[in-house]
Amino acid sequence: MGEIDALRTAVVLAMERLCFASAEGFADERPSGSTIDASVAFTGPSSGAVGISIPNEMLIALAADLVPPGEPPPDIASTDLVAELANIICGNVVPRIFGRQVYALSPPDLHAASQPVQARAVVMFGNGWVEATLHGVS
Amino acid sequence: MSLNVIVVDDSATMRMVIGRALRMIGLPIGRIDEAPDGSAALIALRAHPFDLAMIDINMPKMDGLALIDAVSKDATLAHVPIVVVSTEASEARLAALNERGIRFVRKPFDPEQLLDAVVAAIGRAP
Numbered sequence: 001m002g003e004i005d006a007l008r009t010a011v012v013l014a015m016e017r018l019c020f021a022s023a024e025g026f027a028d029e030r031p032s033g034s035t036i037d038a039s040v041a042f043t044g045p046s047s048g049a050v051g052i053s054i055p056n057e058m059l060i061a062l063a064a065d066l067v068p069p070g071e072p073p074p075d076i077a078s079t080d081l082v083a084e085l086a087n088i089i090c091g092n093v094v095p096r097i098f099g100r101q102v103y104a105l106s107p108p109d110l111h112a113a114s115q116p117v118q119a120r121a122v123v124m125f126g127n128g129w130v131e132a133t134l135h136g137v138s
Numbered sequence: 139m140s141l142n143v144i145v146v147d148d149s150a151t152m153r154m155v156i157g158r159a160l161r162m163i164g165l166p167i168g169r170i171d172e173a174p175d176g177s178a179a180l181i182a183l184r185a186h187p188f189d190l191a192m193i194d195i196n197m198p199k200m201d202g203l204a205l206i207d208a209v210s211k212d213a214t215l216a217h218v219p220i221v222v223v224s225t226e227a228s229e230a231r232l233a234a235l236n237e238r239g240i241r242f243v244r245k246p247f248d249p250e251q252l253l254d255a256v257v258a259a260i261g262r263a264p
Contacts, residue, residue, distance in 0.1 A: 017246035018155060066151060077151065084149040087196070088245045091225020102228040105196055107148075 003119035006096035007132040010089040011052075011123040015130060018088065019062045019081075027122040030131045031055075036078065038086035039113035039135070042094050044103035048137035049113035050090035054082055058128030083108035089132055097134075140168030141260065142187065146179040146205065147172075147194040147223070152245070156192055156223060156252075163253040176200025180208055183215050190260060195224040195231075206240065219259035223247065 001009070008026060015021040036059050039051035054062075063077040086108045094103050115136025122131045143160060145153045153172045160167050171186070173179035176193075177200045183191065191209070195202035202222060209215045221241045226232065235242055241255040 014246045017248055018151075063151075067154060080149055080151045084151045087149070088225055091227065091245065095227035100227050100229045102230055105225065107196070107198070 001096045003097055003134050004121050006093045007050075007089075007119060007121035007134060008123055009096065010092035011121065011130050011132050013092060014085055014088045015123070015125065018085065019066065021062065021125050021127075023123050024126060025124045027124055027129065030120075030122050031129060035131075036082050036110075037112040038082045038108050038110050040086045040090035040108050041106040041113070042090060042103050043106075044094075044098070045101050046098050046137055048118070049115060049135040050086065050093050051113040051133045051135060052082065052086045052089055053112070053131040053133075054085070055128045058125070061127055079110055083110060085130075093132070093134065140166040141189040142169045142171075143167060143190045143192060144171045144173060144179060144182055144188045145192045146174075146176065146197070146202065147192075148174050148197040149194075150174075152194070152223075159247070159249050159252050160192075160256070163249050163256070165253070165256060174198075176202060176205030176208070179205055183209065183218065184212075188218055190256065191218050191220045192223050193220055195222060195226050206238075210238070219261075221252075221255045221259050223252075 012023045033055050035053040035055055037053045039049050041049040059078050063081045067077040113135040117133045119134040145156045147153045157170045173182050175197045193202045223243045225245045241259045243251050243255045
């Protein structure tokens with residue numbers, strides 16, 4: 001599967017099954033606005049990182065829908081959610097691009113990946129968008 | 139008889155999602171305990187009887203594979219059915235789990251996939 005299709009598929013599946021959010025289409029560039037970012041590095045026969053960016057308001061709304069009020073606090077729920085989304089999206093992108101060999105995924109980092117972007121996908125949802133990026137594959 | 143379950147995952151969001159899915163799939167679920175890593179799970183498993191363990195692989199302190207090894211070597215815990223819920227996709231690792239009779243659900247899962255794996259692990263339908 002191509003890199004952009006793999007990124008799109010992983011975002012659609014993760015958002016649908018974890019957040020019950022249905023994709024409404026794709027965009028070539030991310031809309032403007034502040035985001036919360038997370039990335040997960042992978043190492044194995046190839047290495048690199050997958051990053052995601054989600055608008056702050058969308059992430060807070062998604063976390064509020066998932067977690068009962070006050071448990072855990074919304075800021076912790078938001079960062080935990082974006083970290084887990086990054087983990088799931090990376091875990092689904094890597095086998096789609098590189099095959100089902102043994103890869104190790106790093107714990108999610110709550111920052112954008114530092115390596116150059118190799119591929120990018122933006123998936124649109126009713127209440128925002130998710131950008132997924134593939135970085136520095138070697 | 140209801141099933142007491144321990145959900146082991148370093149993500150609080152995922153522990154909650156798995157717990158909610160377990161209560162949606164039609165099985166008689168009793169108590170659901172949570173643990174953020176293998177070490178905490180092992181303490182809980184030795185302290186309380188559980189009928190099912192849902193275990194992630196990539197976790198801090200003690201990962202899921204180490205926890206599964208510890209459970210299988212403990213005569214008082216070796217009977218506990220295990221379902222691994224993970225992003226793991228390598229054919230070699232999944233084959234190794236399958237050889238040990240451990241069911242696997244890949245994240246992100248839908249409730250039907252979870253039901254199939256749990257039913258296969260505990261050996262009975264809803």
